[in-house]
Amino acid sequence: MSHRSFVWLCLLPLAVVTAAFFLLxxxxxxxxxxxxxxxxxxxxxxxxxxxYRATLINTVALAAATTIVTLIVATIAGMFLQRHRFPGRAxxxxxxxxxxxxxxxxxxxxxxxxxxxxxLIGDLSNRMLGEKLVFAYSIYGLFLGYLYFSIPRVxxxxxxxxxxxxxxxxxxARSLGASPWAVQRDVVLPALAPAFVxxxxxxxxxxxxxxxxxxTLATNIDxxxxxxxxxxxxxxxxxxxxALSVGLGIITWFILALARxxxxxxxxxxx
Amino acid sequence: xxASAGHGASVRIEACGKTFIDGTxxxxxxxxxxxxxxxxxxxxxxxxxxxxxxxxxxxxELPDPGGKVLFDGKDMxxxxxERRNVGMVFQSYALFPNMSVSDxxxxxxxxxxxxxxxxxxxxxxLVALTNIAGLENRRIDxxxxxxxxxxxxxRAVAIxxxxxxxxxxxxxxxxxxxxxxxxxxNRLLRALGITTIYVTHDQAEAMELGDRVVVMQKGTIAxxxxxxxxxxxxxxxxxxxxxxxxxxxxxPIENGHLVLLGGRQAIGGGASMPAAxxxxxxxxxxxxxxxSAPLSGVIDSVSFIGDRQRLVISGVSNRLFTVDAPNxxxxxxxERVGLLISPDAVRLLPSNN
Numbered sequence: 177m178s179h180r181s182f183v184w185l186c187l188l189p190l191a192v193v194t195a196a197f198f199l200l201x202x203x204x205x206x207x208x209x210x211x212x213x214x215x216x217x218x219x220x221x222x223x224x225x226x227x228y229r230a231t232l233i234n235t236v237a238l239a240a241a242t243t244i245v246t247l248i249v250a251t252i253a254g255m256f257l258q259r260h261r262f263p264g265r266a267x268x269x270x271x272x273x274x275x276x277x278x279x280x281x282x283x284x285x286x287x288x289x290x291x292x293x294x295x296l297i298g299d300l301s302n303r304m305l306g307e308k309l310v311f312a313y314s315i316y317g318l319f320l321g322y323l324y325f326s327i328p329r330v331x332x333x334x335x336x337x338x339x340x341x342x343x344x345x346x347x348x349a350r351s352l353g354a355s356p357w358a359v360q361r362d363v364v365l366p367a368l369a370p371a372f373v374x375x376x377x378x379x380x381x382x383x384x385x386x387x388x389x390x391x392t393l394a395t396n397i398d399x400x401x402x403x404x405x406x407x408x409x410x411x412x413x414x415x416x417x418x419a420l421s422v423g424l425g426i427i428t429w430f431i432l433a434l435a436r437x438x439x440x441x442x443x444x445x446x447x
Numbered sequence: 448x449x450a451s452a453g454h455g456a457s458v459r460i461e462a463c464g465k466t467f468i469d470g471t472x473x474x475x476x477x478x479x480x481x482x483x484x485x486x487x488x489x490x491x492x493x494x495x496x497x498x499x500x501x502x503x504x505x506x507x508e509l510p511d512p513g514g515k516v517l518f519d520g521k522d523m524x525x526x527x528x529e530r531r532n533v534g535m536v537f538q539s540y541a542l543f544p545n546m547s548v549s550d551x552x553x554x555x556x557x558x559x560x561x562x563x564x565x566x567x568x569x570x571x572x573l574v575a576l577t578n579i580a581g582l583e584n585r586r587i588d589x590x591x592x593x594x595x596x597x598x599x600x601x602r603a604v605a606i607x608x609x610x611x612x613x614x615x616x617x618x619x620x621x622x623x624x625x626x627x628x629x630x631x632x633n634r635l636l637r638a639l640g641i642t643t644i645y646v647t648h649d650q651a652e653a654m655e656l657g658d659r660v661v662v663m664q665k666g667t668i669a670x671x672x673x674x675x676x677x678x679x680x681x682x683x684x685x686x687x688x689x690x691x692x693x694x695x696x697x698x699p700i701e702n703g704h705l706v707l708l709g710g711r712q713a714i715g716g717g718a719s720m721p722a723a724x725x726x727x728x729x730x731x732x733x734x735x736x737x738x739s740a741p742l743s744g745v746i747d748s749v750s751f752i753g754d755r756q757r758l759v760i761s762g763v764s765n766r767l768f769t770v771d772a773p774n775x776x777x778x779x780x781x782e783r784v785g786l787l788i789s790p791d792a793v794r795l796l797p798s799n800n
Contacts, residue, residue, distance in 0.1 A: 344537045344538075347528070347535070348541035348602075349554070350528045350529045351534065351535040352529075352606060353530075353532075353559055355529060355558075362554070
């Protein structure tokens with residue numbers, strides 16, 4: 177057996193698995209999406225049908241807000257945690273990354289405990305303002321849940337990137353007269369840009385597609401995964417849910433590709 | 448503070464020590480004056496505290512309480528580095544990878560709000576001065592080590608600093624390039640006439656560049672002096688052995704003579720001591736016929752270096768003796784030779800170190 181055919185033989189299991197569990201279902205999904213009463217035009221429904229379009233905009237806005245806020249919070253926290261040594265630091269990092277193990281359902285549960293009808297925030301606001309503040313079952317609750325979900329992932333990436341920063345660069349900028357703000361703007365943030373794109377992409381894709389949290393909080397939040405679920409299970413509208421699924425995938429992929437080309441660095445597009 | 452005359456500020460550090468949080472004493476309290484326009488070299492092995500002293504002068508480290516840093520007589524101890532107007536060149540060069548060569552050089556001017564036109568003129572001036580014309584629009588990762596070194600220097604000088612601080616700026620380069628850039632750097636520093644503090648572990652750099660050299664050892668200043676003073680009149684065994692090659696001799700002195708295995712060597716005067724430590728530089732020793740010198744030994748090995756040859760001779764004192772002989776001398780291992788040493792070339796050192 178030649179070396180070349182040996183390599184091909186080794187790749188055979190990968191090819192079989194890819195075809196059976198990825199390519200074929202994907203192809204079937206794409207075909208199903210075009211089998212509705214409108215045919216291929218069913219794919220455009222995600223943009224033309226007002227309810228679908230509103231949901232799409234909602235979902236992208238939620239994912240974008242989650243990504244931006246996560247990056248801000250995680251960058252400040254990650255930079256502080258990486259640069260300072262204090263008692264309890266290891267425990268704090270362990271606690272911050274603890275939610276990594278939680279499924280979406282648990283995150284949803286935590287949000288209900290915090291901001292639900294019997295939640296902590298409701299209790300406090302009731303005592304202080306005489307009015308119960310409840311937002312767990314809305315898109316704000318979902319936003320908080322996604323933040324909770326994304327921050328641990330992003331913090332770890334940022335901390336690794338901060339560790340690799342050359343402290344000499346910051347000292348050089350300072351020696352040239354740069355204020356602490358200017359050092360961040362001109363030296364630190366540009367150096368962290370690849371880490372922002374990499375971890376931001378994961379946060380964005382997760383927020384676009386996450387289902388468990390939304391499902392736990394309420395069934396009437398307007399985000400695409402929920403829409404797909406209701407079309408599929410309640411309305412048994414296979415072709416529309418297939419078209420919406422393909423649309424969700426393509427739009428997420430397109431936005432990530434855009435972010436990647438802006439940063440100009442190689443980042444694995446997380447689907 | 449903007450010393451546009453280019454002669455910079457004088458520096459005084461007063462009782463500056465540094466103890467790190469983990470209790471390590473990096474620098475014993477030291478006091479040092481650096482004159483306006485002087486080039487001072489901090490020289491020593493790694494861990495001797497030279498970089499710590501530089502970082503205290505720069506404002507990157509605070510001295511232990513009681514220590515003071517003064518520029519032109521003004522107390523700068525609590526002034527952060529960004530307001531000290533110092534130019535600094537780092538061992539790693541620390542060039543900004545997200546900026547071009549000219550943006551790197553102009554960064555300090557941009558921070559100071561210098562208009563773009565004026566900035567471009569100053570950058571062009573420095574590009575010419577440091578010999579990097581044609582590289583202005585390159586990215587940093589497209590530069591060689593020597594080019595990076597020049598850009599780092601141009602960037603530090605662009606802001607017309609009062610003091611130029613260089614932290615082992617040539618260490619990252621290969622030997623041949625290091626030698627060439629050393630000469631270039633020397634001419635540049637002389638031309639700028641700016642107060643310069645230069646940290647290195649390389650004694651050849653220290654000798655060539657320094658108006659004065661501060662030899663440091665384990666956090667203390669071992670000796671301060673001109674390169675000649677440091678070389679010819681070391682005040683301790685550490686300095687003698689760290690700077691250049693030295694034969695260290697431990698022997699009694701009788702009537703102004705070192706009493707050695709291979710004979711008696713005059714040192715001038717008529718003193719007697721039961722135990723003394725003396726230093727003789729290898730190049731001050733002449734190889735002659737046996738019998739025509741009071742001292743003799745057997746050649747152990749000969750290393751031909753090109754411009755000279757280094758002989759290792761046994762049987763002179765209780766350790767091997769190094770002699771630098773002209774490359775014309777015929778010497779073979781196993782031969783017995785006489786060694787002629789002028790009494791002036793023998794330097795007595797304090798015996799306690």
